[in-house]
Amino acid sequence: MRRRWLTLAGTGLAALGLLRSFRRVEVVGPSMRPTLEPGDRLVVVSPPLGPCPWPDPGAVVAVRDPRRPSRVLVKRVVAVDRRSGTIEVAGDDPSHSSDSRTFGAVPRSSMVGLAVYRYAPRDRSGPLGVPAEYHRDPDDKP
Numbered sequence: 001m002r003r004r005w006l007t008l009a010g011t012g013l014a015a016l017g018l019l020r021s022f023r024r025v026e027v028v029g030p031s032m033r034p035t036l037e038p039g040d041r042l043v044v045v046s047p048p049l050g051p052c053p054w055p056d057p058g059a060v061v062a063v064r065d066p067r068r069p070s071r072v073l074v075k076r077v078v079a080v081d082r083r084s085g086t087i088e089v090a091g092d093d094p095s096h097s098s099d100s101r102t103f104g105a106v107p108r109s110s111m112v113g114l115a116v117y118r119y120a121p122r123d124r125s126g127p128l129g130v131p132a133e134y135h136r137d138p139d140d141k142p
């Protein structure tokens with residue numbers, strides 16, 4: 001009986017951890033136009049335990065604003081520096097974006113998660129891809 005209870009408790013904790021790995025975020029402001037519009041709602045995925053994995057350049061991420069940590073920003077990753085443990089983020093519309101050009105690179109630990117899907121508005125819903133300019137031919141030298 002005790003073993004069954006421990007199994008159920010472990011399963012419940014694992015399910016709770018999985019539920020916490022998904023977060024809903026709403027885009028506020030025009031900084032990510034034309035990719036994302038104000039009011040777009042996104043699913044952001046993060047691991048239930050430990051830091052977020054390193055994002056690839058071009059990915060859309062949610063990060064804590066280094067000036068106001070209670071605020072979450074949705075930005076595109078433009079550079080990753082594993083040595084310093086930071087990522088540089090920018091909005092797709094530089095004239096309307098406050099990003100790493102303003103506040104510098106952010107620590108990976110400030111990353112809330114990877115934006116993977118727009119679920120609203122319904123007519124614009126779908127997976128968030130990486131723009132072609134971020135795809136590199138494996139034969140190209142960096």
